[in-house]
Amino acid sequence: MTDADNLWVGIGFVQVDGDLKAAFVVDARRYADDAAARVVISEAGALLRERELAGQFEFHDLDADEPVPYELPNWDEYRKHVLHG
Numbered sequence: 001m002t003d004a005d006n007l008w009v010g011i012g013f014v015q016v017d018g019d020l021k022a023a024f025v026v027d028a029r030r031y032a033d034d035a036a037a038r039v040v041i042s043e044a045g046a047l048l049r050e051r052e053l054a055g056q057f058e059f060h061d062l063d064a065d066e067p068v069p070y071e072l073p074n075w076d077e078y079r080k081h082v083l084h085g
Contacts, residue, residue, distance in 0.1 A: 005034035007062050010041050011070060012078070013055035014048060020055050024078035025070050029062070044075050051083060 006028035013020040026044065028037035041057060048054050062068070073081070 006037050009060050009068055011058045014053040015055050024075050025068055025072045026075045027068055
């Protein structure tokens with residue numbers, strides 16, 4: 001069940017040819033609680049820095065039943081298919 005603290009999405013931006021591009025989304029509602037979603041954000045940031053793709057995150061609040069307003073892969077898909085890890 002989603003609690004009020006994890007009604008947000010984080011959009012991960014990475015450096016591509018010197019520009020920041022939206023690359024993936026972390027939907028906090030998919031995780032047990034806000035803390036678990038924030039761990040995913042931290043781990044994603046660390047892996048991107050390790051791969052020298054460091055960019056930034058942009059956060060947006062959502063309602064519990066609101067669809068993710070972005071056509072981006074989630075972090076797990078991005079990590080598996082783009083970062084191969």
